Amino acid sequence: LSCRFGLSDVPAYFDSTGTLHCISPQGPAGFAAVQIALGGDGDGDGDITRSSDTTVLFRAPPLVTAVSPAVGVAHVPTSVHVFGGNLVAGTACGVRTRAGTAELPGARVSSALTRCEVGPLAIGLHTLGAGLASADESVPLVLDSELPFPVMRAGEGATRVKPLVTDEGGGVVVEVDTGAVPDVLGVSCSFGTTTHVRTWHSRNVLNCAAPARAPGPTLLALSPEQSIARLGDGERFTYVSTAGPFEIVPMMTAASGGTLVTVTGDSLLNGAVSCLFDGKEVPASAGSGASWTCASPRTGPGFVPLHLVNHGTTVASSQVHAVAEASLTSSQPQYSVEDATIVRLQGEHLHARVACDLRYGQPSAVHFV
Structure with a gap:
């Protein structure tokens, strides 16, 4: 005995009450023609000698x-x-x-x-x-x-985006309130083309470390690892990376008589960086790479306090050893003592320890050491 559902043959059996049972193959729910074979010729080729045709409704579970x-x-x-x-x-x-x-x-x-x-x-x-x-x-x-x-609605993948502090990697830690997402485990943040960033979870709040870069608009998107679609359309926000200077080096004497100072660091924007030399603010100009240059005002040799200002906030303090060159404005013989002549020298940036050498035979050649 067998039952044929379409082109599929399945065995049939009787229960104790004499009722014939057939189990249909897995398939969509709906109506299907069932042919019940009551006998065959025994060669196993599926020939049916006697049959009864009917149509049944069976329900395959979804x-x-x-x-x-x-x-x-x-x-x-x-x-x-x-x-x-x-x-x-x-x-x-x-x-x-x-x-x-x-x-x-x-x-x-x-x-x-x-x-x-x-x-x-x-x-x-x-x-x-x-x-x-x-x-x-x-x-x-x-x-x-x-x-x-x-x-959630489009764009509501992140209901609140709040830049916090600069982390040790130079980026910005961003707090994201995921709103409708009840479980943030498995949800990652992507900033622009950077898809894998460090993430911390706390209830329905994520802390993502944005990549280190100059301040500007960045598109934040949340992506669940086990879902086909992104959650929301993303959130665009602007954050300001805290300046991170790591080297301040005096270079040379400037044409103005001050000292050129080179500042190297991260997240320093041209036009938003200035140097404060002993209370006098001087704008910085962008150099090559991640370096900026400040020219200190004319000052005497010695240590000068320097404060680096970014977006109006002091981000670093240091001291610069000014190396301004001395200049001579006049030299007048005063009087002679025994076989020597005292000469009065006048000029700028003449330190108390500056020595002079008057060479006999060359009265115009005065050298400062």
């Missing part, structure tokens, strides 16, 4: 394999795609909130065996189940799976 939030547009709530097996067009799909409210009415499978498209949905956490309903909807919906997923 199978939900994945739930993918579909990104919404404008301020329209996001819909959901449900992937699985045995989902027939016209089959009802159910969506419930976390509190267990009723299924969304009117949801239907849009394409056979592949996708159950539900939406629009309210913002919040939902669970979804796929089941069967007859053509007259007399068969109630049966939830097959409960898979939690967040639903």
Whole structure:
């Protein structure tokens, strides 16, 4: 004895009451022709000598394999795609909130065996189940799976983005309130083209370390590792990296008589960096690479306090050993003592320890050491 469902033959058996049973192969729910073979010629080729044909309705259980939030547009709530097996067009799909409210009415499978498209949905956490309903909807919906997923409006993947402090890597730690995402484990942050950044989790708040770069607008997006779609359209924000100077070196005497100072560091913007020499602010000009140059005002040799200012905030303090050159303005013989002549020298940046050498025979050649 056997039953033939379409082109598939399955064995048949009787129970203790004499009722014949056949188990249909796995397949979509619906109507199928069943041919019951009551005998054969014994050669195993499937020949049927006596048969009874009928049509039965069997229900293959639906199978939900994945739930993918579909990104919404404008301020329209996001819909959901449900992937699985045995989902027939016209089959009802159910969506419930976390509190267990009723299924969304009117949801239907849009394409056979592949996708159950539900939406629009309210913002919040939902669970979804796929089941069967007859053509007259007399068969109630049966939830097959409960898979939690967040639903949010476009751009609401991050409800709050707040730059915090510069971390040791030179970037900025950004606090992201994920809003509708109840569990941030497995959610990562991406800044522009940088997709893998260090992330810390705390309840529904993520702390992401933005890459070290100059200040400017950066697109932040949240990406769940186990989901097909991104959560929201992303959030664009502007952050200012704290300046990180790590070297201040006097170079040479400037034409103005001061000292050129080279500052090397991270996140220093041209036009927003200045040097404060003993209370006198001097704008810095960009050099090569990550270096900036300040020319101190004319000053005497010695140590001069230096404060590096970025965006109006002092970010570093140091001292510069000014090496301004001495200059002679006049030299007048004063009087002679025994065989020597005292000469009065006048000029700028003449330190008390500066020595002079008057060479006999060359009265115009006065050298400062």
